[in-house]
Amino acid sequence: MRRYGGPFLLLLIGAAVLRVSLFGDLYLRYVQEGLRPYLIASGAALVLLALTTAALRPAHSHSHSHSHSHSHSHGGSRLAWLLTLPALALLLFPPPALGSYSAEREAARRAAQGVGTFPALPDGDPVTLTVAEYGSRAVYDSGRSLKGRTVRLTGFVTRDDDGTWYVTRLVVSCCAADATTAKAEIRNATAPPTDTWVTVTGTWHPKGTLGSPTAWPPVLDARTVTKVPEPTNPYEKP
Known part of the structure; x- marks a missing residue:
């Protein structure tokens, strides 16, 4: 043998x-x-x-x-x-997808990348966006394309020690080793347990100075929070 x-x-x-x-x-x-x-x-x-x-x-x-x-x-x-x-x-025993532990390991560092206008959002509300897309528009879009729109985000729940909670996705360019974090702070709704997958609909809540670290992470005023199954592909593309 x-x-x-x-x-x-x-x-x-x-x-x-x-x-x-x-x-x-x-x-x-x-x-x-x-x-x-x-x-x-x-x-x-x-x-x-x-x-x-x-x-x-x-x-x-x-x-x-x-x-x-x-x-x-x-x-x-x-x-x-x-x-x-x-x-x-x-x-x-294949390991699970990366979750809240991996998301929290990345420092919330967001240097100003310069502001600019984004393409108009599709007609109809709510409009479905990735968490990364929502963050980019909330932090860098000088055209304020999110203003007055209802958006839908899907991700897993992460929390801060002070009780603030986020809908979070990991963004993968090639493989899990290069994952970065996209997240949006959720207000006006009770947080489900950490790592629960949810779909949140709500409206953009302006925060900080556009294009600066004070605008990060973006905020969403929730209208509905619905628990959903983990998607087959848990990661977002950049």
């Missing part, structure tokens, strides 16, 4: 990658949707390599001394079996 430690590890990793990408949507917890074909190809390649390696790997040569074979195989096999632990964890 020791001589199959390497192929077994490759097979395990390949199966884990295929599980989250080919047989479900779990990969969306880690990477953007467009990377799915690459994950499937990588997982399939690892499985194929594992099977090929196992089939072609010969038995230990009898010309080697017992002591050499014993020491060599023990070192490699122990390392291979140790590396199976994270692969098994991904295969059997």
